Amino acid sequence: MAIKKVTRAEDYSGWYNYIVENADLAEHSAVRGCMVIKPYGYAIWEKMQQDLDRRFKETGHSNAYFPLFIPKSFFTKEAKHIDGFATECAIVTHHRLKNVNGEMVVDPDAKLEEELIVRPTSETIIWNTYKGWIQSYRDLPILVNQWANVVRWELRTRLFLRTAEFLWQEGHTAHATANEAIAETKQMLDVYADFAESILAIPVIKGVKTENERFGGALDTYCIEGLMQDGKALQMGTSHFLGQNFAHAFDVKFLTKENKQEYVWATSWGVSTRLMGALIMAHSDDDGLVLPPRLAPIQVVIVPIYRTDDERIRIDAKVDEVVASLKKQGISVKYDNRDTQKPGFKFAEWELKGVPVRLAIGPRDLDNGTVEVARRDTKEKIVMDLTDLSHKVEHLLEQIQTNIYQKALDFRTENTNNVDSWDEFCEKLESGFVLAHWDGTSETEKKIKEKTKATIRCIPIDNLLQDGKCILSGNPSTQRVIFAKAY
RNA sequence: CGGGAUGUAGUUCAGCCCGGUGGAAUGCCUGCUUUGGGAGCAGGAGGUCGCAGGUUCGAAUCCUGCCAUCCCGACCA
Numbered sequence: 001m002a003i004k005k006v007t008r009a010e011d012y013s014g015w016y017n018y019i020v021e022n023a024d025l026a027e028h029s030a031v032r033g034c035m036v037i038k039p040y041g042y043a044i045w046e047k048m049q050q051d052l053d054r055r056f057k058e059t060g061h062s063n064a065y066f067p068l069f070i071p072k073s074f075f076t077k078e079a080k081h082i083d084g085f086a087t088e089c090a091i092v093t094h095h096r097l098k099n100v101n102g103e104m105v106v107d108p109d110a111k112l113e114e115e116l117i118v119r120p121t122s123e124t125i126i127w128n129t130y131k132g133w134i135q136s137y138r139d140l141p142i143l144v145n146q147w148a149n150v151v152r153w154e155l156r157t158r159l160f161l162r163t164a165e166f167l168w169q170e171g172h173t174a175h176a177t178a179n180e181a182i183a184e185t186k187q188m189l190d191v192y193a194d195f196a197e198s199i200l201a202i203p204v205i206k207g208v209k210t211e212n213e214r215f216g217g218a219l220d221t222y223c224i225e226g227l228m229q230d231g232k233a234l235q236m237g238t239s240h241f242l243g244q245n246f247a248h249a250f251d252v253k254f255l256t257k258e259n260k261q262e263y264v265w266a267t268s269w270g271v272s273t274r275l276m277g278a279l280i281m282a283h284s285d286d287d288g289l290v291l292p293p294r295l296a297p298i299q300v301v302i303v304p305i306y307r308t309d310d311e312r313i314r315i316d317a318k319v320d321e322v323v324a325s326l327k328k329q330g331i332s333v334k335y336d337n338r339d340t341q342k343p344g345f346k347f348a349e350w351e352l353k354g355v356p357v358r359l360a361i362g363p364r365d366l367d368n369g370t371v372e373v374a375r376r377d378t379k380e381k382i383v384m385d386l387t388d389l390s391h392k393v394e395h396l397l398e399q400i401q402t403n404i405y406q407k408a409l410d411f412r413t414e415n416t417n418n419v420d421s422w423d424e425f426c427e428k429l430e431s432g433f434v435l436a437h438w439d440g441t442s443e444t445e446k447k448i449k450e451k452t453k454a455t456i457r458c459i460p461i462d463n464l465l466q467d468g469k470c471i472l473s474g475n476p477s478t479q480r481v482i483f484a485k486a487y
Numbered sequence: 488c489g490g491g492a493u494g495u496a497g498u499u500c501a502g503c504c505c506g507g508u509g510g511a512a513u514g515c516c517u518g519c520u521u522u523g524g525g526a527g528c529a530g531g532a533g534g535u536c537g538c539a540g541g542u543u544c545g546a547a548u549c550c551u552g553c554c555a556u557c558c559c560g561a562c563c564a
Binding site for chain 1: 488521522523524525526554555556557558560561562563564
């Protein structure tokens with residue numbers, strides 16, 4: 001049997017694509033830069049959505065929906081924020097096709113009076129709307145989130161990591177005071193960080209972006225940064241303190257208790273389907289996807305092993321009991337009773353798809369009252385007594401969740417280095433995060449990027465202050481910042 | 488958007504240099520034997536050779552343009 005496998009060591013990008021396609025997560029579509037998220041991949045995204053949505057609601061937010069199209073004039077109102085993606089906008093110019101000799105062409109008579117931009121982000125349409133919602137301090141805060149698709153006409157795309165259209169959530173909040181908005185910004189950063197660590201099982205560093213990396217419309221951009229297995233950093237979520245930029249741009253004022261007109265303070269925050277990419281690159285191995293149990297659409301797969309119809313009937317009956325008891329514990333379980341594939345094939349297939357736990361039940365097990373339990377993360381196989389199996393499996397799933405996180409944390413610890421010389425700086429950049437002194441200037445940051453391709457991923461929150469010398473310029477520095485090559 | 492590569496069966500690829508009725512493996516379908524780590528044998532179905540032009544008696548093969556994908560750059564809240 002010749003199964004083509006791509007290993008991480010051989011070809012990291014090839015390995016990534018192989019997993020995305022062969023684990024049935026997504027595939028390229030007929031539209032340039034746009035992907036089809038397949039049912040199995042979408043099921044994982046839905047689990048992310050569910051957990052995040054619960055957290056948003058718990059912190060007082062409500063969902064709403066704003067238009068896909070944004071009048072072009074809105075973008076000129078807050079010019080700074082559009083700089084970042086002005087070069088990657090999809091623009092709607094017409095509203096009708098006509099049939100010319102059997103070919104559909106754009107009807108030149110159907111030109112829009114004002115062109116519409118397919119949203120790359122929704123601050124403008126939302127703040128245009130908020131203007132009508134806010135008159136007094138009693139209308140504040142507004143805590144709204146939307147689940148939506150956005151379009152950024154990327155020239156170089158990669159499934160999940162960077163696509164022309166992607167799915168995300170964007171929270172947009174309005175507050176009476178700067179402090180309240182800052183607290184909201186940080187609160188949502190904490191929500192993201194906790195989600196990443198406890199659900200995705202990826203350790204992240206919370207930090208603030210430097211001016212170079214900041215969202216154009218923001219006063220401060222906070223982020224969570226994760227480290228992938230190839231030593232590159234991935235920004236996994238952002239939370240912006242927008243100050244009064246959008247309130248000024250859209251003239252959104254409110255009356256305070258003291259009857260004074262003031263501009264509203266804003267935040268926005270988002271995570272996207274890019275998290276799918278993070279999930280793959282953080283945990284998976286050369287045998288395929290490795291899913292943390294809390295995100296796995298199928299947590300347990302059961303593979304029957306039999307020779308005769310009689311054996312099969314007896315195993316089916318036993319499996320029915322096992323399935324019922326697992327479901328009772330809230331475990332999602334699939335009985336792979338396809339008669340068209342052999343067990344070995346099924347083992348390999350479910351490993352490729354990252355199912356955390358596999359149970360195999362055969363005639364031997366029926367005789368002994370046992371089951372073979374295999375865990376995806378360690379590839380370990382043990383024979384377990386069927387007694388109280390559902391609790392044992394529940395416990396095992398928790399163990400796997402913890403172990404996957406710990407493994408990622410150990411990897412990050414091993415690949416995070418304090419560095420004080422330029423040579424060592426360049427060397428350690430190859431493997432992960434580098435903590436080095438920086439003189440605080442954009443100029444130095446840009447020079448370092450030119451020389452090494454590395455950027456400052458963030459200045460960690462609550463960073464330790466210590467005197468030192470900038471890794472490049474030698475000028476005085478008060479703290480180490482995190483450098484890495486990034487996706 | 489610049490440089491490089493690729494595009495042939497569902498998939499991975501050979502064929503192209505040197506033009507002459509499109510191949511393999513795997514997957515798929517049928518049957519039998521199998522089933523505790525990607526099964527074996529036999530038979531069968533499956534292709535506008537990325538798209539559009541051009542050269543030619545004749546194009547998967549040569550030429551031009553376009554599209555898509557991958558790699559490297561530039562860009563990227």
